[in-house]
Amino acid sequence: MASIPHDMLTQADRLSQRNGVQPDALHGAMADLDISTNGSATPTETTMASEATSVTEADNEIDGHALALDMQQRCRLLLDELEQFQAYLKEEGKEHSAELRALKTEVQSEMRVIDKIAKNPSNPRGIQSLHSSNLSFFTAVWDTAKKCSGILALRRYFYFHGRKPHINGTVSTSALGRKKRSAVVDIVSQDGLEFVKVSTILEKRIIWDLAKAGWVGSDSSEEAEQSDDDDGPEGILKQVEGLLKASRETRVRYRHPTVRLVFTRISRTPRTKEVAQILQQIRNMGIIVQTSEDILDSPPVADVLDRLAPGNCYRLTDVLNLDCTVLLAFVSDLSHGRVEPQDWHNGMISTQREMEAKKPLLPSKLWPVCESRKLVCTKEAATRMQEISGIIGTPAEKRRTALLLGLDDTVEMTNEQILEEFQTLTEYEIPANWHLPVEVVDVDLAALKSNLPPSVEKVSEALSDMNRSVFVYGWASGFTTLSSNRAVAKEIESIIEENRTSDEVGPDIWPCSLRSLVGKEKERRGAQDMLPVVSS
Template identity: 55%
Template sequence: MGSLDISDSFNGHVESAKDYEGESHVLDMQQRARLLLEELEQFQTYLKEKKKEDTVHLSSFKTDVQHELKLLEKFSNMDATDEKAAHTLRSSNFTFFDYVWSTAKTCTGVTAIRKWFSLHPKGRTPAHNRAQNRSYVTMVDIVAQNGSEWVKVSSVTEKRIIWDLAKAGYAASSDDDDDYQEEIDDSIGLVKQVKTLIQASSSTRVRYRHPTIRLVLPRVRKDGHKQVRDVLDQIRALGVIVQTEEDIPRSAPVAEVLPQIAADRFASFSATINLDCTVLLAFVSDLSHGRVEPKDWHNKDIARQIRLEAEDQLLPNSLWPACGERKLVCTREAAIRMHEIVNIIGTETEKKRAALLIDQGDDDKTHLTSAQRIEEFQKLSDYQIPPNWNLPVAVIDIDLDSIKSSLPPVVTEVEKLLININQSVFLYGWSAGQTTMSSNGSVAKSIEAKIEENRVHDSDSGPDIWLCPTSRSLVGKEKERRKP
């Protein structure tokens, strides 16, 4: 599909009633809506190709745009100068949606467009009318930076802000009166919207942090009326980033920015990745390296993992891209545990992979270079091993007591949740500031919950844990699987 460019509608910015009157025909607006939908289709196709379609919430936004297009199509045979058609154009939400999409194309790591968020912490929303009452939720136009930034796009004009101020009884001030700045309350719609977003953000955490808020105003100038500047200054004082017409980057055709706007959790990974034992086992398992024929002695978990691997290959689609060229490490405890499991129930090919993945110090693999290990690994896999996979995994000896003393006091509560091997893995990754890669979802969630329960300071954080989409067991051998 050829690249599309619907950016002109955004980069012109100021669209007053005259803009609508200048439309030669309702078809012009319909065409813009169709182009927007085609770009959304391109984005969704790209996400599907990258196995990321479930990571980005687009459905409600797409439905909204489709609805606007249907309304516009009702007037396809009417001239834009017709009063009814002109009113339809003026009242249409499409121009706002166009602003939202154009802004989204300038963002990085978009995970949602037009998504509702609660104003209250999870579990604290008043019970009555919780599902229906929108006074308990607010709409975020764009969720970017993999969830850590919320973007509010407003099509409000300077004239509307001044009108709201006058309606609320705020006295007009001279542009020369730089010392005068009257406190603006929530009766001003823009201020109320921003404060509502701040409330929702304060009830939401993404990797232990509240999302930051950015306000995009494509129809407001930086050097506009003094009263408008005062309102924007007070919004900035709330910790919100404000972008006026001059600050907004040019929006490009979506084909040029697909890798940028697609959510990429890997971009926030540390330069060194700490591997949990569950991931080490996934790297050596026969289940992760090609088709394994189902056997009658396979348990339900193995049978399920065979089906999952056939549908979505874990290493090529998740773990290897997550690793990239980064240095890979694991604790001594994780390495020992992995080798213990492999030695007991692993197949011969699983044992060979384990020896290539992590040196045991007493085998004939210690002299191999990274390239040689990858070459040997390739003989044991149906998949193409990435040449930049950083083998072997380095083994780290740790002093657990020293690590605990370096962490925040909440570690005393967190360690109670963890068996020894998990203490070594997750507390080490936490203290070293490294992303820990794991498939142990229950442990990761319990750690995060415990830190939230015992939070003392707003800046308190815990280990950065990335959960791979599914786990992989060793295939094992029949006699071991049949032991009581």
């Protein structure tokens, strides 16, 4: 088939060519899918344009009352599951770690509209409003979210800057020339490392969006190009472009989030080759594309609460580097059973005692993380640990310290013998594959830093001798560092981002809760706080 001369192309035709779709093929696809090309929407297209509903029957064939009741029930179920997740996060002390309010507010707003329509379900305008409801879309977002891990936000806006070209064609870098944009990420998962966009769009709608763009605005080639970049219609490709830009301006633990696009109503093998080309173009942009065949049944939220909660998506190395705070957690009396409250316990110990009563740290988190992994620590961390234990530790805490680090008479003990004695000092069942003692490593900082990015110098300047040995060693060795020192972890990340010269990745730090040594009354009252928690 002969191609159409460029001066005879509509704006939609030019847009289609840039997207890899030939104009004549586009018009043919529109005809195949019953889409009008006269610039106005047919009744079929009007119904199709609502992504949020799968209802296609005519209004007069719908039982408005039954439809309203069904949508009310679905709305309540969605809100109930969101509230279950919120309650779980609060119970785990993570209620501020995940942003769920945006989606919940949108669903509540939808619920109010549905409730109002349900009072007069025979009203044709009300039934049409039910058809154009966003409930199906919100349900699709939540169903997709329940199959994710480490959710940080639902329906969150990310902002980025689009640069508008000057008249002479150069790119403006001034504040006035930078136009702030936003992209809505439906699900921020993998503890921030994944952006998920859910689309309930139909094949017809994709073709329609490409065509509709041609009958809006000017036909000039220059303006068409600008429209596609800045002010064009919000089609699927525009959304994808926004997601990519938001990802490129976002870093989580030194990395850009990956982008995943979930098409709930488009097949892996679309009916039209034009839609297949669009999907392939999206894949070529580095985006993971899932279609209807990839969508599994959504589980009840009660079955997946732990997986959905933030903080469970770290990929740990086979060797774990322990800082002083984690060594203390392994030997603290607080971590090994009930500790009776005493009037001389400070506020930190009282808080940790309450946390342990709700969810013991070792059985629920630290031991599962250690599994059969090799455990190491730097000489500086081990020395500091022994100092603290020697000054304020109870007899049981001191003995656990010796067993943990292989000190004194434990030097000749086997792993089995160490675990056997450790079991007598705890109320919990010790895992049989816990590798003790921890290997103490004497590090050469100068040699380690020579293999790291230039930002290591700035990081080193900000840290104490002990923390410098711990985090630089973990960074240079490529080992995950377990630490309760969240302030230092955040400071390291900030320094690296401020001094970034390329895509360098900083130390991999896995955060956990703090446990102090209980100590004895006399020593606790007279000793200064020796825990390296907030100091650098």
